[in-house]
Amino acid sequence: MSNLVMELSTEEVIFLRGKLKAARGNYPPGMIFRSKYQGVTISIYNSKKAMFQGANNEKVAMELLGRVTPSPSKKSKNTSSHSANINYNTHSCIGSDEAGSGDYFGPLTxxxxxxxxxxxxxxxxxxxxxxxxxxxxxxxxxxxxxxxxLPHSLLVLDNPKYNERKAMNWSQVKMKAVLHNECIKNVLQKIDAKALDYIVIDQFTPRPTYERYAIGDVPLKNKTCYETKGESKSLAIAAASIISRYAFVKHMDALSKQYRTTILKGAGPKVDVAAAKLMAKHGIDEVDSITKKDFKNREKALKILEKRYKDR
Structure with missing residues (x-):
């Protein structure tokens, strides 16, 4: 089994514990947390070291942390990811969220x-x-x-553009950081910023990674908070989540109508089979134009397609 060991900052430890569900069972001495994510076992230790075990360890580390190279933890001021004591629903907030990031078919919204x-x-x-x-x-x-x-901004990264960014070695984390930052800046232009108390981002990566990846200035850093499971903590995030999901759902409905079949959401085994059928009917390039090519579903669909031809 392939292993990747990384040194984490305190913020990254907090983020991973909030993002992932702890596996049940007794942990060895020195281990504070263990979880499994997309087939990769992630173990976090008191030393702030994390071990990613599994064939896709680098991909998972990149998705969760935005990096794969070891990096010593750094102490910094005012970099807290979340503020558990804030009741966002008693304040005026900008919230941001995304949809489609875990779906093989369809865009990132x-x-x-x-x-x-x-x-x-x-x-x-x-x-x-x-x-x-x-x-x-x-x-x-x-x-x-x-x-x-509600003053809002909605951005849709369609599949061709998503795949172009991937070819440029952009991680999905970077794509999301850029899109979130642009949406937030767009909303700030529509409101009186003096009335704004907080900007709350549904956290998909630690603050330093977000700020490193976002293109251009990150506005109002002192008012910005990052919350895991943010939809349950902020109605602004919940509203943004609904609008981004709405855009994704409508896009998927349009694809289903265009191809006269139900285009499945998610990235499970049924999606592999559906993708293989579409490849057989419309060609691989056509399916690539409506999917995220970096997902393992593409490889699995090609194997299903190859087996089907061999069995004839």
Missing amino acids: VCACYVSKEHVEVLKALGVDDSKKLTDTKIVELAEQLVTF
Whole structure:
């Protein structure tokens, strides 16, 4: 089994513990946390060392931390990822979130939106919640209401552009950082920044990595917080999550209509089979144009396709 050992900052340890679910069982002395993510076992030790074990260890480290090279931890001021004591729903906030990052088919969509203190009760009355808990029908219903009164910015990175960035050695973490930052800057242009209390980002990477990858200035760093499972902590993030998911759902519906078949969400085994069928009918290049080519689903679909031809 391939192993990758990395030294983490305190912030990265906090981020991974918030992002991943701890595996059950007794840990060896010196280990504070163990989890499995996309087939890779991640062990974190008291020494702030992390071991990534598995064939895709570098890819997983890059996705979670935005790097694969060892880096000594650095102490810095004002770099806290999250602020557990803040009740964001009593403040005016910009929230940002994305959809499509774990789906083989379809684009990467990112939204930032502004929710003032006055609009918090309105969102609660409408039933705004974590988009993962809502049906696609409810997401569409809510999003079409939210966009009429919430200042927001929605950016869609389609599959050809996503694959171009990958060919330029951009990680998905970098793509998301750039898109989140641009959405937030766009929303700031639509509101009175003096009324803004916080910018809350649904955390997908530690703050230093986000700030390193975002192209251009990261605005209002002193007001920016990063929250794992942010949809449950901030209605601004929940609203952004719904709008970004809405854009992804509508795009997937359009693909299903275009190819006269249900284009599946996610990245599971059924997606592999569906992709192989589309490759057989429309060609590999066509499927590449509507998928994220770096996903393992592509390789698995090609194997299914190859086996099907061999069995004939």
